[in-house]
Structures are given as structure tokens and as C-alpha cells.
Amino acid sequence: MNSATAEPEIVYQSFVDTMPEGALVIDPETRIVYCNGSFSGLFLTVPDNLIGVCLADLVGPEDRKQLYRLLETAELLHFTKGHVTLMCPAAPVLTCMSCAVLPGVSPPVFGVVLSPAAALFESQTLAAAILDQATEAIVLCDHSGRVTHANLAAHRLAGRDPCSMPFNEAFPLKRRVIGFRGPTECSEIEERLLFSQLSAGRIVRGIHACLALAHRHVILLLSAGPIGNGTDKSFGTVVTLTDITRQTEVESALRASENRYSQVVQQAAEGICLLDPTGEILDANPSLGLLLGRRAEDLVGRRIRDVDFLSQLEPDRARLQEEAERQTVIGERCLNWEDGTPRFIEGSAKIMPNGTLLLIIRDITERRLLEKEIAEITRREERRIGRDLYDLLAQQLAGVGFLTKVLEQKLQARGLEESQDAHRIGELVREAVKQTRDLAEGLCPIEFNADGLTSALKELCNSSEKHSGIRCRFTVSGSPVFADAASEAQLYLIARELVRASVSLADANHLTVRLEGGDRTTQLVIEHDGTLRGIETPLKIVRYRASLIAADLSVRREAQFLQVRCTLRQEKSGAKTPVSS
Known part of the structure; x- marks a missing residue:
């Protein structure tokens, strides 16, 4: 070997010896041909002592098959990765193993790099702890459908340890499907849910199933998917079972409640609609459509101000917002039909x-x-009784008074002391006549006043000032008009109720009654400087009387005065105009 070839080999040898990962070369029988110091350090020895030792003898018994599978895969694909546990003297060490066939060597040898996977082991331990804390039952199964791992929730759901059991035996699930009994007849039937329907090699979600336990039936929501390492190869199937029994019961109760309320709304005789903040109709019941002469479906989506007749009912949202915390706002209006x-x-x-x-x-x-008809009947009866009192009883009492006067004069002529008794009887009879006429005028005050309502209101103010000592002033302006006598009578009763309440309950010192005539309107205004407290009940009576004649009633405070205004709108044609005073 020349120096040009030896120098790179020396550099490469030095690099391998200083690697933090364990590096070694093994033959097909896993005998170690070479290893670096990082690998031998795991076994507390030097590299030379491991030469010739089989790597299969250094891994855990359960990992030996895994080791041989990795070598076979590397021989076919020239490279592979996996995990094996080294049985080191101190403690077993989980390692990530990378294996490749070294080229140009015969017989073939394998280059192996082993990295301790302590972090991976910790993450797997943490993942197992997280799975055990999950409320859903999580089950891992192999390709055959046998349970390999199950968290604590799965143990509780199965009522036993499901590991090593077939999934369908550990969790005998059933689900409802639509079945056909004939060409046109179908019904809901119950069938077993098989593991093969969950392990189809793809993610499935939203499967509803039922599990029959000893004491109850559990409704489950299932999702399943393959277990893989980012490649096309699958190592099994993970199944998640979520107990939705309580949720299903709540949803069923909610649907039943919604159906009941929907039926109440649909069958209600009142017209009901729901509006969004912009005034658009979100929903309407058939009674509202019947009231408007339209279908309820045609009203949905339209704004209330664009619907004839309903536009006159557009509510005051500012007022509603103020009173929403306290009560439901109720109002009454007289509206014109189409x-x-x-x-x-x-x-x-x-x-x-x-x-x-x-x-x-x-x-x-x-x-x-x-x-209104009942009120008119009552008014007619009051008029009849008032006339009878005025025309019959008062006249008879007046006659008795004259006879008593004649008797008094005769007794005086004879010089009898009983003449004083006759005089006393005459005074009592005259007082009874006055009370009878006052009672008759109270029952029908307008009829016994020459100027109708105007004179009756003026007399009411004079009488109130005389008896209470509170200044009570009456004014009339314009030309008040009335369509019928019932309107006059109700306005007088409204004024009398408010005047009495102002004098006795509102602590008023000054009281003003105004009758104002305008274009197609007549307004009765009562002002006083008292308080609103104490006259709530009289106001309810007044509102009712105003509704009988389709009049609007408003209550507001202007400066130091509390003002109650009753507005009567009507056509002038055929109306009666009282005389102004």
C-alpha cells in the first residue's frame, strides 16, 4: 500500500475511532470483525476483546430475530434501519441501528452504527404514560387483529386486560345499519363490527358502535388508522374508542326538547317570529303567516320594516335593551289592516x-x-240608574221636602213644639236630594253638564280643589272632537282617576288638566308636581281605559312636572265637537 492510499485510510480510521456512536463491522453470522472504542465502552472493555464475539449474543433475546431481519433486509436493499437493545453490564441500552453492506468485500460484511436511544426510550415511556391518562380507550393491534397494547381506559372498557386477545373478542362491538327486507321495504338492523372493517389500510373516522357490558350499553365513537414509520409499510392498526353515551343521551334529550318547543311554537295561536339585530326575520310560525295573510316561509329572510302591517310593529330596541334585564316588554297598538x-x-x-x-x-x-261592548253596556246602565236617581228618586224626595215644609208651617200655626222636628226632617230631606243629584251626576257627569266633557272636567277640577285644598286648574284649547259618547265617557273617567290619584297618592301641590283639540286628534293632559310612586295601580287602570277607545297613553317627566298624556286619534267626519269654555 503506497503512502497516497494509506493516508486517507489512516484519517478514516481515526474518524471512526473518535465517533460518539458505536461503529463495527460484522460478518453474516454477526461475528464482530472490527469495532471502535465507543461500542466497546458500552461493555466496559477494549475493542480487541470483542473481536470474534457474535453481536447476536450481545443483544436481548427478543431482539435477535429483529437483528437477523435487519441484516437480511440490508443484504437485499443494501441499507436498513431499526432498533435493538444491547445487554450492557450496567443496564440494557436501547439503540438505533443503521446497517449497510460494505461494497467490494467477499464474503460480504456489514457496517453497523449503533446510537444509544435514551431520548427515544424516554419519549416512548412518556407517550405510554400519556396514553394511560387519556379518557379515550386506545388500542394497538397487529396485522392479525390481536391486541398488542391497550391503555388504562381500554382496560376499564373491556373489563379485563385485552392484550394478546383478538380485538373482536376483547371488544364485541355492534352497530346499526340500514337493511332491506324486500324490494321497497327497509329497516334498521344490528350487525357485528369486524376488525377487518377498521384495518383497511386507511384512516377511518366517525364510526358509531355499541358495546354491551354487564350493567349497561355503551355507545362508542370509533376512529382507526394504520401504524407506520413514514413509509408505505404498516406495522398494525391503532383504534380509538370514545365513550359518547352521555353525550348521545344529552343530544337526544335536547332534540326531544327542541321538537316539543317547535311543536308548541308551530301550534301556538299567537304569531311568533325571531329577529336578528338588524331586524331580519329568522323564523316565523304559521299563525303569523295566517295573521298577515301570507305563508310563514315567505316572511323568513325579509326585514320587519319591509313587511306591510309588521312595519308598524317594529320594536324600539333601545327601550328593549334598557328593560331586557328586568322584564319582557308588552305593548298594545291599534293598527290599520291592509x-x-x-x-x-x-x-x-x-x-x-x-x-x-x-x-x-x-x-x-x-x-x-x-x-268595549261590555263597557258600553255598563255605561248605559249607569246612565239609566243616574236618570232614575235624578228624575225619580230626587223628585220624590223633593216632594217629601215640600210636604215636610207644609207640615212645619201647620205645626207652627198651632204653636206646637213638634214644628222644630218637622224643620229638622225637611233639612235632612233636602240634603238627601242634593246627595242623590250628586250621585246621579257622578254616574253620568257628561249628560248632566250643558257643555259635555268640557263642563264635566271643569267641575271635576273645581270639586277636587274645594275638597283637597290643592290648586287644580283646567284649560281647553282648539276644537276637541269625539266619534261617540263612549270616548267622551272614557276620557272623563281617565281624568277622574288621575286627578284623584294625584291629589291623594302623588303628594302634588299643583295640578293642571288640559283638553287639546287638533287635526284628527284629541289630547287629554294631566300634569302635577308630585311623584310617580303610588300611582302605578291607577296608571294600569288608565291604560286599560285608554285601550278601550284605541287611545295612546304616555308618561314622562318635564322639568318638575310629571305629565300623563292620552291621545285619541279619529276622523272628524260625523264627530261631535264640545263647546269650549
Whole structure:
């Protein structure tokens, strides 16, 4: 060997001897022909002492077959990789083995590089610990379907140690599939889930199966995939079994609840719709479509302001946002139908937690008409009783008063002391006549006042100021108009209720009642400098009376005055105009 050839060999020999990995050359019988110091150091000796020793004798018994398979593969492919465990004196060492056939040597020899895989071993240990902590059952199987590894969740699911058992024996799974009983008839049948359906060499997900245990049935969600090292070769199959029994029960209960509520909404007599924050209709029930004379499906996707009739019900979201934390906002409006006829609509709106708006609409026209008819019957009865009191009872009492006066005069002429008793009886009769007439005017105040509502309100203010000592002023402006006597009567009752509440409950010192006539509107305004507290119940009564005549009622505070305004909208044609005072 000349110096030109020897120098690279010396350099290469020095490089191999200083490698941190164990490097060796072995023959087909695994006898060591050469090894470096890193390899001999694992066995606490020098390289010369390992020459002629079989590498197969230095690895674990379970790794010898693996070693020979690696050599066979290297002889075919000229290179291979794998893992073997060296039985070192201190402790077994897992190593990564790279093996190649050295060219130009006969008989063939193999160059082997062994790197200690402590980090790999630690990662495998960590991976096993993580698998044991997983809530899902994870099972590793070989090509034959035999379980090679199972985590703790898999042990609990199987109720035993499933390792070394066939997968289908350890986990006898069943699933439901659609089967055909005839050409047109199909039904759901139950069949066994075989391991071959999971080990098809590809990843499968979302397989639902059932496992019958001793005390209950478990519903599982399965996923499976091949185990590989990045090559096309598969070493087995990993199967993940997730217990979704509780989740399935919750979903079933949720679907049943949704179905029940959906049926309630669909069968409800009220019109129900759900709006997004922009006012677009997300859902509507058939009753709403029937109320509007349309199909519910045609309303979905449209904005509420673009739908005739519904546009008049567009809710005030600012007001709803303020009151959403406390209560559901309920309001009532009189709206015009497409043919111009008025309809009484009661609506309730509530902002849901997700920001959508639930709107419920009820057509209460028939109820309001019935209530108005009842109120009209009550008013007629009050008028009849008032007339009877005024025309009959008061007149009879007046006659008794005259007779008593005549009796008093006769007794005085005779000089009898009983004339004083007759005088006293006459005073009581005259007081009874006055009380009877006051009672009659209270039952029908407008009828017994020459100027109708105007005179009745003025008399109400004068009477309240006289009895309470609180200044009560009445003014009238414009030309108030009324379609019927019922509207006049209800406005008077509204004013009387509010005046009495302001005087007795609101601690007011000044009270003003205004009757204002405008273009197709008549407004009754009551202002006082008291508080709102204490008159909540009277306001409820007033709101009800206002709804009977389709009037709008608003309550607000202006400066130091609390103002209640009742607005009556109506056509002037055929209306009665009270005389202004």
C-alpha cells in the first residue's frame, strides 16, 4: 500500500475511532470483525476483546430475530434501519441501528452504527404514560387483529386486560345499519363490527358502535388508522374508542326538547317570529303567516320594516335593551289592516341572550270589541240608574221636602213644639236630594253638564280643589272632537282617576288638566308636581281605559312636572265637537 492510499485510510480510521456512536463491522453470522472504542465502552472493555464475539449474543433475546431481519433486509436493499437493545453490564441500552453492506468485500460484511436511544426510550415511556391518562380507550393491534397494547381506559372498557386477545373478542362491538327486507321495504338492523372493517389500510373516522357490558350499553365513537414509520409499510392498526353515551343521551334529550318547543311554537295561536339585530326575520310560525295573510316561509329572510302591517310593529330596541334585564316588554297598538280596517294588536318582545329578538303578536280585536261592548253596556246602565236617581228618586224626595215644609208651617200655626222636628226632617230631606243629584251626576257627569266633557272636567277640577285644598286648574284649547259618547265617557273617567290619584297618592301641590283639540286628534293632559310612586295601580287602570277607545297613553317627566298624556286619534267626519269654555 503506497503512502497516497494509506493516508486517507489512516484519517478514516481515526474518524471512526473518535465517533460518539458505536461503529463495527460484522460478518453474516454477526461475528464482530472490527469495532471502535465507543461500542466497546458500552461493555466496559477494549475493542480487541470483542473481536470474534457474535453481536447476536450481545443483544436481548427478543431482539435477535429483529437483528437477523435487519441484516437480511440490508443484504437485499443494501441499507436498513431499526432498533435493538444491547445487554450492557450496567443496564440494557436501547439503540438505533443503521446497517449497510460494505461494497467490494467477499464474503460480504456489514457496517453497523449503533446510537444509544435514551431520548427515544424516554419519549416512548412518556407517550405510554400519556396514553394511560387519556379518557379515550386506545388500542394497538397487529396485522392479525390481536391486541398488542391497550391503555388504562381500554382496560376499564373491556373489563379485563385485552392484550394478546383478538380485538373482536376483547371488544364485541355492534352497530346499526340500514337493511332491506324486500324490494321497497327497509329497516334498521344490528350487525357485528369486524376488525377487518377498521384495518383497511386507511384512516377511518366517525364510526358509531355499541358495546354491551354487564350493567349497561355503551355507545362508542370509533376512529382507526394504520401504524407506520413514514413509509408505505404498516406495522398494525391503532383504534380509538370514545365513550359518547352521555353525550348521545344529552343530544337526544335536547332534540326531544327542541321538537316539543317547535311543536308548541308551530301550534301556538299567537304569531311568533325571531329577529336578528338588524331586524331580519329568522323564523316565523304559521299563525303569523295566517295573521298577515301570507305563508310563514315567505316572511323568513325579509326585514320587519319591509313587511306591510309588521312595519308598524317594529320594536324600539333601545327601550328593549334598557328593560331586557328586568322584564319582557308588552305593548298594545291599534293598527290599520291592509283594507283600512283597524285591528287591535298586543305584542310582547324580549331580547334573547344571543342578541336575537323574540316577538309575539296577538290579535285581540275581538276581545277589545267585546270589552268595549261590555263597557258600553255598563255605561248605559249607569246612565239609566243616574236618570232614575235624578228624575225619580230626587223628585220624590223633593216632594217629601215640600210636604215636610207644609207640615212645619201647620205645626207652627198651632204653636206646637213638634214644628222644630218637622224643620229638622225637611233639612235632612233636602240634603238627601242634593246627595242623590250628586250621585246621579257622578254616574253620568257628561249628560248632566250643558257643555259635555268640557263642563264635566271643569267641575271635576273645581270639586277636587274645594275638597283637597290643592290648586287644580283646567284649560281647553282648539276644537276637541269625539266619534261617540263612549270616548267622551272614557276620557272623563281617565281624568277622574288621575286627578284623584294625584291629589291623594302623588303628594302634588299643583295640578293642571288640559283638553287639546287638533287635526284628527284629541289630547287629554294631566300634569302635577308630585311623584310617580303610588300611582302605578291607577296608571294600569288608565291604560286599560285608554285601550278601550284605541287611545295612546304616555308618561314622562318635564322639568318638575310629571305629565300623563292620552291621545285619541279619529276622523272628524260625523264627530261631535264640545263647546269650549
